[in-house]
Amino acid sequence: MSVGIRHDDLRRRNRAMVISAVRRASQPSRTEIAATTGLSHSTISTISSDLIAEGILAEAKGSEPVSMKRGRPQVALTLEPRAASIVAVVLSLNSLSAAIIDYAGNTIVEDTRRLVTQRMPAEALIDECIAMIRRLIEGVATSGGPVLRIAIAVQGITDSGSRKLLWSPITRHDDIPFADRLEQEFGVPVTVENDCNMIAEALRWRDPVRYRDDFIAILLSHGIGMGLVIKGELFTGTQSSGAEFGHMIHRPNGALCRCGRRGCIEAYAGNYAIWRNAKLGDENAEPLADLSDDDITALADAARDHDGPEREAFRKAGEAIGFGLGSMFALFDPAPLAFVGVGATAFDLMEPHVLSAIAKTAGGLHSKAISFDTEPNEVPLKREGAMMRALLHVDQEIFAARLGGATPASAGKNVA
Amino acid sequence: MSVGIRHDDLRRRNRAMVISAVRRASQPSRTEIAATTGLSHSTISTISSDLIAEGILAEAKGSEPVSMKRGRPQVALTLEPRAASIVAVVLSLNSLSAAIIDYAGNTIVEDTRRLVTQRMPAEALIDECIAMIRRLIEGVATSGGPVLRIAIAVQGITDSGSRKLLWSPITRHDDIPFADRLEQEFGVPVTVENDCNMIAEALRWRDPVRYRDDFIAILLSHGIGMGLVIKGELFTGTQSSGAEFGHMIHRPNGALCRCGRRGCIEAYAGNYAIWRNAKLGDENAEPLADLSDDDITALADAARDHDGPEREAFRKAGEAIGFGLGSMFALFDPAPLAFVGVGATAFDLMEPHVLSAIAKTAGGLHSKAISFDTEPNEVPLKREGAMMRALLHVDQEIFAARLGGATPASAGKNVA
DNA sequence: CTCTTTTTTTCGAGCCTCGAAAAAATAGTG
DNA sequence: CACTATTTTTTCGAGGCTCGAAAAAAAGAG
Structure with missing residues (x-):
């Protein structure tokens, strides 16, 4: 208790x-x-x-x-911008980026690299992070406050303590201990969190009126991710980062999912699933490893242009998302929705089917509470979210607790 | 904030x-x-x-x-038992019961009546509650502490403020303002809450070791209800009592549900659904209004005795529950489960299918965290849950806040 | 009967927040 | 330009709360 x-x-x-x-x-x-x-x-x-x-x-x-x-x-x-600084890292499929940000939230320096994450050993992923952060820190050695926190946003499932990457589509390896290794390296508290949770965190700060106590951010990209804020709190699993909307079951024993199981929402609404339905018409075909954004916008253009398998593929995607949302709304009632990522550019093709599916569920009852918003570019949201998480931690856990005037880290300035 | x-x-x-x-x-x-x-x-x-x-x-x-x-x-x-007393009311299909309970949790007096809830006007439901509570209070007028709170456990959906019964299978009427009317009548704060949430609350007090911070209570009866405790808190919707597990979608456009929609879990796993599958073999048949417990145990006996439509009906029920749990576990990870109600006596018939369905979902990953427990009799759990809610309110909101020695009830003493 | 051990109460010190009053800083006014 | 009205911010004493240490209380052990 x-x-x-x-x-x-x-x-x-x-x-x-x-x-x-x-x-x-x-x-x-x-x-x-x-x-x-x-x-x-x-x-x-x-x-x-x-x-x-x-x-x-x-x-x-x-x-x-x-x-x-x-x-x-x-x-x-x-x-005070110089009170501290933090590092926000975003690790996605084949891409790593990091930024040093001051206490007021201004980006001081940033860097992005392409990696072939799926072919790298787990250690190499960690080492790349460490190397990039070290380069950035050394580059700004003199200016700015001390780095007090590092936050990593990563595609995949993390543990509920935000210490390890339990599973991720960007690598074949499991249980990668990012937090422990980076803490060892930099002597600063580190967290690894699910990127969609960070997107939700970012939306809250971008538009606190619309995204307040209850809302849902859904990332439509190769897979389907979700960040959920309920009653003012980021919703996470009891053991993991949770909120795996993409792996709720849409059709028992249905289409083959990237995760190896069948019938997941992602197996209908992920980019690979839309592509598969449009191009192959075979739900059981092995999911592609990667698709470019252009592939998806091309499909969307085709679907807008004429009826055919492309349009049908987007219909199926919208339906899967709609029924999934309906099931979620049965659990905690409808909330405003933000669709993020390249798939959001094709959301016009899915929206009517999302709505008609929701209308067939318990969620349809209060459908007035449902509103859609789209934001195609998820990358800055992930970084902003990681940034806010790190800054809030500094606010709440470090600076709020500095009692009695004893301010060890910051070289003698205060105390008057 | x-x-x-x-x-x-x-x-x-x-x-x-x-x-x-x-x-x-x-x-x-x-x-x-x-x-x-x-x-x-x-x-x-x-x-x-x-x-x-x-x-x-x-x-x-x-x-x-x-x-x-x-x-x-x-x-x-x-x-101190005489510090206060509370009233716990349980309103279910065709049944109303109430009890006066002292501050230490001992039942002082109780009463139960059969009603034909589905044919009564909304006002009559409220009036029956009022009449029963009044009789009980008058019966114990002299002994016991003052009644400080009334808690009602009811089948159906309530608003998140616990003031109204928004929708319920026990009546055709909507938005019944139990809390307002009873507060008017008795001058004491009143709440109406979903009965499955009360079952969850009760389980926590019965077995705090097993049911601690995260667990799920599922009521298997005519419909399917759920009470959910996540991270130590009773989980409710943002606008309603929420946690309507029975109306998550199992099969899009599937079997006809009592709620009028299609493919809800309840339409496969509610008593009426099992009966319908076993006896009629028609998923689209209009749901029966009521079934006796004996009807279900008879079906279960038949299913245990020989292969046939009964066994198949329980298989479908288990499958629906399993896939539903799998989808929930994708959101917040597995947790211990308690199956409550008459359906729990037939859980042996469903369990293997529940497990095999979960194994096909993301929830199957951590299947070690899943454990089942059954408790056939839900009635005492509902009452205990309502009781604990009321008592905890008195503890936290009333007695904890009596500051400054101004203790109206007890004559002046502290302040030193 | 005295000693040891454990629980509970008492007492003064140190913080913290609050309300009221004072101080500070500016725009209007003639 | 001096004075007044107004608003924000600081100062100061009062009252509460929790804490640690010491004292008191209440047993069993020898």
Whole structure:
């Protein structure tokens, strides 16, 4: 059971609230923070002056004095960019990219490389990550705050502790201990998380009005991924990263899936499945290893142009997604949807079939709560998501907990 | 966003911890509470003497001095039965039952009636509840603490605020405002919740070792219901009680379901579906309104006795449940399962097919985490679940929040 | 009867948040 | 340009809460 609240937890939590309020709002004043947190002005004043003294927050000097009201003007608080930095890594099929990002969320430097991930040993994958991160860190050695966290977004299933890549389509190897190895190497906490979960995290920050407490991000690419936010929390499995929408069963004993099983949603709606249905008309054909985005847009163009196997393939994909969503909605009710990835460019071909399938399910009851949005480019979302995860960790676990003025890492600046 | 922690929240939360520790453990001493909550002995001492002074807890006098160690013996703390009482109501197809239960969880008085729920107007359902509760309360007017909460467990879907019965197989009417009407009538907070969720809550208290942070209770009866606990929390929909396992889609456009749609799991695994498959062999036949338990056990006996349509019907049921579980496990990983209700007596007929279906899904990966347990009698579980919900509310929301010595019920004592 | 051991209570110290009042900083006003 | 009204931020004392240490309480052991 959860443990009692000690006296020092209180400060820690309220510091976390203040930091979080500053990260969320754009340059809030102390008064605004008091309003959103419900804490008193005196408390906010104390905490924020501590945070400023510690070099975590700063007063925004040169900004617009937007108020134009009478009275003492509000002073906007910002995150101090040099308080820390983090590394966001995105590892996908045949591609690795990494960026160093400051505490305010500005990218300082980034790099991308093509790899042949499926032919590399597990160790080589780890080594490539380490090498890229090391190059980036060395390149910016002098500027910026200390790196306090590394977050990796990866295609595949990770453990619920975000330490290992349990299974991934980008490699034949299992249980790759990214977090342990990178922590050894850099002496900084590291997490590996599912890329679709990171996409969901990113959407929340991009459009907090639309994507608030409950929404679903579905990645339509070679496979089908999902990131799920329910009741304000990223939804993960109890043992793994979970939320494997693509491997819910659409038709028992149905089409052959890349995972080796049959009837998964992905086996109807993944790019390889659409291609297979359109070109081969054989649900049991071995899935292709990779397809270019152009292959898919070509299929979509053909489907838009004339009736035929292409159009039918997209219909089947939409149907599989719709029934799958209907089953999910039976569990937790409908929520706004974002379709991400190259498949989203063809979503117009699937949408009517998605909707008609949902209408045949329990989810159809509240179909007003369903809305679709599409975002073809998933890459920046993955990076933003990993970035936000890392920054939030620094906010909540590191900076909120620095009590008593003892600020070990950052060379003597605060303490006043 | 969540609000900052005020100074008085601290006491409230720690009082809640202490009460919860006493309810969970059997008669813990102050020392044990300090250990499980992580709070200091002095804090526990202060809080528990407050709670005793307020008449919420009591020292167990006549109990066994079980220790036999040296030193000052521990004094066991108990819940004071007369601190409060609650009403637990269970409303099912053609049956209404209610009980008054004291703060320690002992049933003081109970009653059950048969009703013809499907022919009653919505108002009549509410009125029957009110009448039964009123009779019970008047019967025990003098003894026991004041009624502080009423919890109703009902078949069907409720709203996420637990105020209304949105839809139910027991009546043709929708949106029945049980909570509002009963609150008006009794002046006490009331909740209506899905019965399967209450079953899950009850299992947690019956066997906290097996059913801890993650487990699934599936009710096999006329329809199929589910109560889901994930990461220690009862899982509900965002707008409704959710967790409608029975209406996940097993076969798109498949068998006719009681809900009017097609291919739901329930349309293969509900009692009416098994009966229909065994007797009529027609998936499209209109579902029967009701079946007796004997009808099902007769089918099960026949299926055990010889191969034939009965055995095949149970096979189809097991398959539907298995694929459904597999799809759920794709979302949040496998968890221990409890099959509850009359269908559980026939679970031996379904189990191999459930397992073989799961093995064909992503859930099959971690099949070691799956364990089955059966409990044929769901009625006491529903009542216990409703009881625990009500008691926990009193613990957490009412008694934990009685701060500042203002204890209306108990005459002035603490404050020192 | 005294000593040892364990539990529970008491007491002062140290934090934390809060409200009220003071200080700071600006726009309006004549 | 001095003064006033207004709004934000800081300061300060009060009140609460938890904690650790020490004291008190309540047994069994010898």
